[in-house]
Amino acid sequence: MLMFTDYVEKIHSAILKEIPDFSMSELVVGQPGHGDISARLIRYLIKKENSLIISERISKDIKNLDFVQDATLENNYLNIRIRPSFIFNAIKETIDATGAFPDVFQDPERVSVEHTSTNPTGPLHIGRARNSVIGDSLARLKKRVGYRVTTQYYVNDSGKQMMSLYLGYEKFHKGEKPTVELLLDGYIKTYKYFEEVGSEKEVEDLMERYERNDADLISSVRKIAAIMLDGISRDLSTIGIKVDDYTWESAFMITGETGVVMQKLSPYLHDEDGAKYVDIPGLRKVFVQRGNGTSLYVTRDIAYHMYKFSQYDQCMVVLGEDHKEHTKSLAYIMKELLGYNNELSFVFYAYVNLESGKMSTRQGNSIPMISVYERLREKSLEELKKRYGEEADPSTADKMASSSFRYHLLKYNPSKPITFRWEDALDFNGETALFIMYSMVRASSILKKVETSVNEISMEGISESEKELLLNLYLYPYRLTEASRNSKPEIIANYAYQLASKFTTFYESTKISEQPESIKKRQLELVKFFLKILEDSCEIIGIQKVEKL
RNA sequence: GGGCUCGUGGCCUAGUCUGGAUAAGGCACCGUCCUUCUAAGUCGGUGAUCGUGGGUCCGAAUCCCACCGGGCCCGCCA
Numbered sequence: 223m224l225m226f227t228d229y230v231e232k233i234h235s236a237i238l239k240e241i242p243d244f245s246m247s248e249l250v251v252g253q254p255g256h257g258d259i260s261a262r263l264i265r266y267l268i269k270k271e272n273s274l275i276i277s278e279r280i281s282k283d284i285k286n287l288d289f290v291q292d293a294t295l296e297n298n299y300l301n302i303r304i305r306p307s308f309i310f311n312a313i314k315e316t317i318d319a320t321g322a323f324p325d326v327f328q329d330p331e332r333v334s335v336e337h338t339s340t341n342p343t344g345p346l347h348i349g350r351a352r353n354s355v356i357g358d359s360l361a362r363l364k365k366r367v368g369y370r371v372t373t374q375y376y377v378n379d380s381g382k383q384m385m386s387l388y389l390g391y392e393k394f395h396k397g398e399k400p401t402v403e404l405l406l407d408g409y410i411k412t413y414k415y416f417e418e419v420g421s422e423k424e425v426e427d428l429m430e431r432y433e434r435n436d437a438d439l440i441s442s443v444r445k446i447a448a449i450m451l452d453g454i455s456r457d458l459s460t461i462g463i464k465v466d467d468y469t470w471e472s473a474f475m476i477t478g479e480t481g482v483v484m485q486k487l488s489p490y491l492h493d494e495d496g497a498k499y500v501d502i503p504g505l506r507k508v509f510v511q512r513g514n515g516t517s518l519y520v521t522r523d524i525a526y527h528m529y530k531f532s533q534y535d536q537c538m539v540v541l542g543e544d545h546k547e548h549t550k551s552l553a554y555i556m557k558e559l560l561g562y563n564n565e566l567s568f569v570f571y572a573y574v575n576l577e578s579g580k581m582s583t584r585q586g587n588s589i590p591m592i593s594v595y596e597r598l599r600e601k602s603l604e605e606l607k608k609r610y611g612e613e614a615d616p617s618t619a620d621k622m623a624s625s626s627f628r629y630h631l632l633k634y635n636p637s638k639p640i641t642f643r644w645e646d647a648l649d650f651n652g653e654t655a656l657f658i659m660y661s662m663v664r665a666s667s668i669l670k671k672v673e674t675s676v677n678e679i680s681m682e683g684i685s686e687s688e689k690e691l692l693l694n695l696y697l698y699p700y701r702l703t704e705a706s707r708n709s710k711p712e713i714i715a716n717y718a719y720q721l722a723s724k725f726t727t728f729y730e731s732t733k734i735s736e737q738p739e740s741i742k743k744r745q746l747e748l749v750k751f752f753l754k755i756l757e758d759s760c761e762i763i764g765i766q767k768v769e770k771l
Numbered sequence: 772g773g774g775c776u777c778g779u780g781g782c783c784u785a786g787u788c789u790g791g792a793u794a795a796g797g798c799a800c801c802g803u804c805c806u807u808c809u810a811a812g813u814c815g816g817u818g819a820u821c822g823u824g825g826g827u828c829c830g831a832a833u834c835c836c837a838c839c840g841g842g843c844c845c846g847c848c849a
Contacts, residue, residue: 247789256792264791268829297792341849381849497847512847519849543843546775572777572842580842605811634784638777639842646783646798650811653784653797660811668808708788716785716796723796730804730813749808771811 223368226324226699227312229289229304230259236287240280241266252697254690257294257301258309264298306689307681309696310744313751323755324699329368334534335361336374338458338465342450343387344406346457347588348631348642349542349574349581355631355764356571357540358463359711362762364538367706372534375465376526379447380472381519385428386412387450388443400446402453410586433475433516440472457592461624462764474525480517483524484510490559500555508551520551527556527566536565538709543570543637569709571636577643591627594647598623601648606771621766622656628764629655633715653719655765658756661722663771664729665753672735672746679747680740687728688748694724695748695755711763718759725752 230249237244241263248262263280267273277295284293284300289308294301316323337357340350358373365371378384390408391400393415398404416422431439451468458465474480484491484498487510491498496513510521530537541549549568556562573580581588602622606614630647634640650656698717705713734745757767 245789248791253792254795260792262791264830299792301792378849383849494847499847506845509847514847516847518847523849543776545844545849547844548849570776575842609809609811635777638784641783643783649798651798652811654811656811657797660809664809664812671808712785720785720796726812727814729808733807735808771809 223327223329224324224699224702225327226316228699229308229312230700232287232289233259233261233284233302236283237261237280239283240276251700252693256296256299258304258693259302261300261302262298263300267298304693306684306692309692310679310681310747313692313695313755314747317751317754322758323695323751324702326366326368329370331369331536332534333364333369333371333536333538334374334530335364335371335538335540336376336530337361337540338454338463339374339376339378340454341378341381341383342447342454343383343409344450344583344588345402346454346591347581347583348591348594349588351457351461351591351627352571352574352631352636352640353540353542354458354463355461355628356569356636356711359628359632359714359763360538360540360569360709362764363702363706363709363711363714366758366762367702369536373464373466374530375468377447377451377468377470379444379470380432380475380522382422382425382429384443384447385425385432386416388446389425389428391446400449402450405446405450406583406586409583430514430516432472435476440476444470444472457590457595460592460595460620461627462766469526469529471522471526474522474529475517479525479528480521483521483528484517486560487524487555500559502551502554505547505551505554508555520548520555523548523552524555524560527552528560528562531556531562531564534564536567538567538569540569540571543572546570567709569636572639574631574640574642577641589642595623595627597644597648598626601650602626605650609771615770618768618770621768622659622771625655625659625760625765626650629658629715632712632763633719635710635712656771657726658718658722658760658765659768660771661725661729662753662756662760663768665725665749665756666769668729668734668749669746669753672742674739674742674746676739676743678740679744681744683741684744685728685731687724687731688745691721691724691728691748691752694721695751698755698759714759715763718756718763718765721752721756721759725756 230251234244234246234249244266248265250260250262252258253260263277267277277300281293281295281300284290284302289304290302291305292303313323316325335357338350338354340346346354361371361373387405387409390412391405394408394411395404428439432443487500490500492501497509498511499507499509502508508520509518511517527537553566556566575581576589599619602619603614603616606619633653701713701717705711732745734742737745760767
């Protein structure tokens, strides 16, 4: 829960005295051009005879509030300007007292955010990385607003893909030291081989053995999976992502949890040639057990969610949009058939495509996340060398690459497909992480170089660009709330850019070092607020702080 | 064929949930600004009947219907 001085709430209360059913959503905050907060009155006044009198009365009430500078009626909008000193102090008091704006109150709710969970059959490619980037930012966002968050990776080490990976190693590289490259090569060859012989029997046999708890096989497969998973975890760590919990899917088979699931579902099971399924209204049959008695993805996923529900109040899962149908079945089974009331929600994202079409690990035409990162890093270092020559700091290049990569995949609405283009990914101009980092550097630089001896802060002669910046800083808790409520970390990505942009406008219009002392003091404070809040939002979206660019 | 989803200047996007004041940015293009806290930047300009056609409404990019185009799903795969 976020704690801050909420002027919107105060205005809302004031309007409620005249219009008892006035909705909070009719208060528009931070829309440029029309006042800091605008009250949309039209809906409530349109049918009323005495609308003019009511709106005048509201206007008068609002003007009487101590924090309101001015309120004007235009086209059934009441445009309200807040006194800059009140916004300034609202931010300053919270930062001085707690070191952050807004302050946060720890929520007792335990939240699990599951992301990535890609089959360990190859290195992380940029499509899957979209999942990781969204998921990690979502987790950080939920944490920021006060939830107790744990991130989860569900390791699929028991399905068909995994068995094919194992088979590929056994068939094409047995005896060699298993590496990511070697395993991947075997995996691709195996799928080609299936096509050639027109049968997948070999892998089906493996799956059956696996589910019958063949200890040797399970341990061999896990060894192979662990090699791939290590690679994926390493890739994730280069972009600052660390997962708290890894849960191995095979665990639910070994411990017999899938059997428990079948037992609990038994009243709802139907039979079709020995295979078991449940009927879901509006959807089709959902099979939970094969004819040969082995379990299916849904079954194991149910077991996994039973486990998660025992530990968390709320479970969120980031998934590719192709899993939508699956999650409908899962949600129905968990709630309606098994009676769980824990909150279960999903964030779906559309795939990242190439200009040449889709990516596929099996077909070997995917772009590994790490190669994009490396290119970004090279370009960053190159640019740094242009500016600093041999003094260029390689660790800055790491931060530029990681931040750029994450921002590029996060800033879009997840439901929109992305076409990956190298020229876009490697662009450092415009709406990019670099612009945001650059504004951070400029602010840090001011704080290092400009000083003032006075303590009194004057609001005199505050400019439009300063007011704009101040207002946008104040908007942060509203954006956080909106982003968290809708599980949309991209709102914070857009906010950070907008904030950086407001700062840049202010920066270009004012030479702080040349201002009279009491104004300089105010502006230095403003720069401090900016840096504090920008860093706060950047922490969520994975943009790292640098001192020099 | 059925279901879901996306369609906003030449290109990439925000806004759509919760309808409301001149549709907000970036890239590219044209012009402007570095002896002054970092020009990866600034300021200004050109450029959009918000896929199409209907409907609801005082009011539609936003809601409803139909159609067109792209993506995804419709396995005893995951």
